[in-house]
Structure formats: C-alpha cells, structure tokens
Amino acid sequence: MDYAGIDEVINADGLRLILVQGLPSPWGQAAKAMIEHKGLSYIAGPQQPGGANPELVAWSGVNSGPVVAWNDEPPLNRWDDILLLLERLAPATPLVPQDAGERIHMFGLAHEMCGELGFGWNCRLNMTRPKPGEPPAGFAKKYGYNESDGALAIPRVTTFLRHLAITLNAQSQQGSNYLVGASVSAADFYWAAFSNLVALQPPEECPIHPAVRPMFEQVPPEVTAAIDPILIEHRDRIMRAHFKIPMEF
Numbered sequence: 001m002d003y004a005g006i007d008e009v010i011n012a013d014g015l016r017l018i019l020v021q022g023l024p025s026p027w028g029q030a031a032k033a034m035i036e037h038k039g040l041s042y043i044a045g046p047q048q049p050g051g052a053n054p055e056l057v058a059w060s061g062v063n064s065g066p067v068v069a070w071n072d073e074p075p076l077n078r079w080d081d082i083l084l085l086l087e088r089l090a091p092a093t094p095l096v097p098q099d100a101g102e103r104i105h106m107f108g109l110a111h112e113m114c115g116e117l118g119f120g121w122n123c124r125l126n127m128t129r130p131k132p133g134e135p136p137a138g139f140a141k142k143y144g145y146n147e148s149d150g151a152l153a154i155p156r157v158t159t160f161l162r163h164l165a166i167t168l169n170a171q172s173q174q175g176s177n178y179l180v181g182a183s184v185s186a187a188d189f190y191w192a193a194f195s196n197l198v199a200l201q202p203p204e205e206c207p208i209h210p211a212v213r214p215m216f217e218q219v220p221p222e223v224t225a226a227i228d229p230i231l232i233e234h235r236d237r238i239m240r241a242h243f244k245i246p247m248e249f
C-alpha cells in the first residue's frame with residue numbers, strides 16, 4: 001500500500017483513509033474497496049496496529065482503523081458513518097438500496113457483520129481470547145473481552161454464518177448473486193472483507209505476513225463446519241469484481 005505520512009493525511013484536503021497497516025482489517029478493506037468502486041480519489045495513511053498512534057488519536061479521537069475524513073469535516077471511524085459519507089460523495093454508484101425494505105435488510109446484515117458484538121467483533125474476541133485464568137490483555141482488553149461475551153463468541157459466529165448462507169441461498173433462488181436485492185450493495189463488500197476472519201484468502205490474494213497468517217487461519221472447527229460453500233463463492237465473486245487483488249494493506 002502506498003501510504004502518505006500521517007501528518008500529510010491530517011493536513012490534506014479531500015478524502016483521506018487511515019488503514020490498519022499490514023493486516024487485512026475487514027472494516028478498512030471494505031471501506032477502501034467501496035471508495036475505489038465509487039471512483040473516489042483519496043490518500044491513505046497508516047494506523048500501526050497495537051501502537052499508540054498519537055497523531056491519529058489527537059486528530060480523530062480513536063486509536064483504530066479505518067478513519068475516513070472529508071475536507072474539514074470531523075474524521076469518521078464507525079462503519080455506518082463512513083458508508084453514509086461515501087454515499088453522499090458518490091451517489092451515482094449507490095451501495096445503499098433505495099427501496100426501504102432492502103435498505104433495512106442491508107443495514108441489519110451490515111450491523112451483524114461490522115457492529116459491536118457482530119460477526120467481526122466476535123471473531124476477534126475468539127482470536128484474542130485470554131488463556132484460562134489470565135486477564136484480558138492487548139486487543140482482548142482494548143476490544144472489551146469479558147467472560148460472558150467470550151463464551152458466546154463462537155455460537156454467535158456460527159449462528160450468523162448459517163443465517164448468511166440461508167440469505168444467499170434464498171437470493172440465488174430469486175436469481176440474484178447478491179446479499180440484498182438485485183445489485184451489489186455495501187453488505188456484499190462487508191461480507192467479502194469479513195469472510196477473511198474465518199476463511200482467509202490464499203497468499204497470492206491476501207499477502208499477509210507469513211508470521212501473522214497462522215493467527216488468522218486458526219479457525220475453530222465448529223466455525224469452519226458452519227461455512228456453506230455459497231459463502232465463499234460469493235466472497236470470491238465479489239472480491240474479483242470489486243476489490244483490488246492482491247489486497248493492499
């Protein structure tokens with residue numbers, strides 16, 4: 001990824017995107033792909049995962065990625081705020097359905113993938129689970145690991161995966177390859193990006209550092225068992241049509 005310095009990003013006009021450097025962070029990769037799909041030009045800056053990132057924190061108020069900023073408007077860090085900004089900047093390539101029922105469904109699915117205690121969150125709780133008897137540390141502490149949510153993380157992930165497969169199978173029977181309605185929406189981008197938390201793309205598509213790859217590939221067997229092939233077919237189709245391959249981070 002061609003990163004500008006953080007100061008340059010903060011002081012620039014136009015659209016800026018802060019990405020978690022070196023990791024296929026799905027929130028950031030979905031935002032990046034949607035920006036590129038919409039033909040918006042932007043400059044990117046790095047968030048150092050696990051680092052203090054003092055300039056980023058002083059500017060945006062958060063120490064995580066993505067952060068998306070437009071001109072002198074306050075920098076955004078929530079997936080839904082980011083999506084609505086992108087829709088405003090490039091309405092001609094909509095990723096939020098016009099139809100109210102489809103829109104409600106799309107935001108429901110997106111929340112279940114991107115929101116707190118959603119699919120991505122639960123995958124991370126499981127990935128950073130402390131050893132028995134040890135207190136949460138590092139990302140587990142930062143992202144709110146506690147025993148009750150930790151115990152529910154895997155069941156929440158498998159329930160979501162089964163629901164998503166039912167949705168895609170029903171869509172397929174209606175003649176649609178997309179999660180919602182008859183055209184691509186933000187939900188398709190989110191699933192493509194978040195699928196990497198349970199079925200990481202091969203190195204040539206997702207060139208994550210070999211030392212970090214095993215952490216992403218440690219998927220509990222009950223999660224792997226809940227991955228209907230239609231989920232990965234959809235991911236691969238959306239990735240090939242709408243994401244840059246190999247992934248840049």
Ligand SMILES: N[C@@H](CCC(=O)N[C@@H](CS)C(=O)NCC(=O)O)C(=O)O
Nearest residue numbers: 025027049050064065066077078079
């Ligand atoms: N702010 C996002 C979630 C962002 C998020 O969870 N970012 C993680 C991605 S793994 C991150 O920045 N990790 C690196 C770190 O915390 O240092 C949202 O609520 O929509």
